[in-house]
Amino acid sequence: MDKPRSHLSESFLNIENLCTPEEIELGELFENLSSRGHAFPSLVFSVPFFFPLPLPGLSVLLGIIIMIGGIGLALKKKPFFPIRWRKKKIKTSILKKVAHFGLRASIVIEKITIPTRNVLFKSPMWLSQASGILIVICGFLLALPLPPGTNFPPAISIFFLSLGVLEENLALIFVGFVAFGANIALFYGILFGLFKAWALI
Secondary structure, eight states: OOOOOHHHHHHHHHOOOOOOOSEEHHHOOOOOOTTTHHHHHHHHHHHGGGGGOTTTTTTHHHHHHHHHHHHHHHSSSSOOOOOOOOOOOHHHHHHHHHHHHHHHHHHHHHOOOOOOOOHHHSSHHHHHHHHHHHHHHHHHHHHSSOOOOOOOOHHHHHHHHHHHHTOOHHHHHHHHHHHHHHHHHHHHHHHHHHHHHHHHH
């Protein structure tokens, strides 16, 4: 008999319990998040980009961590987290905001979504692996030194892709795929505009 899956809200509540000190080591945090599933670190680290907070330098680090989580999801292997990063610390004040947002959102989501465990999703792993690849690409976009406001769209895609994989919900994964397509169009427009401006110089 399959082990009952823990609720997503319980996982975010567990994050709140980690926020007793002022700072927490990334290694400890990543190990804790990964125990919920390969997609959970990507879900959690996408949330800070929803807040109007300056993330100087942190956006690059979070983007890379999201990429690591996406690679683990795509390869169905435990993500490799660089040893030198394990001792880096992140302020728990940011983590508290993430946990609070995630807890509220997950309670609502758990009430309105029914996990879809059909053959299309459950048997072949291509759907979750494809989601992992898209998460890696969006994480890369977050890690780029781009203008303010460009981090939110990739974060939305990562959030829904990760959430869909964790909840085994095809509708949420579909939203993530659509958001990814919108990202491609957005960043293509940005690059096109930059090249056009450069040509006029």
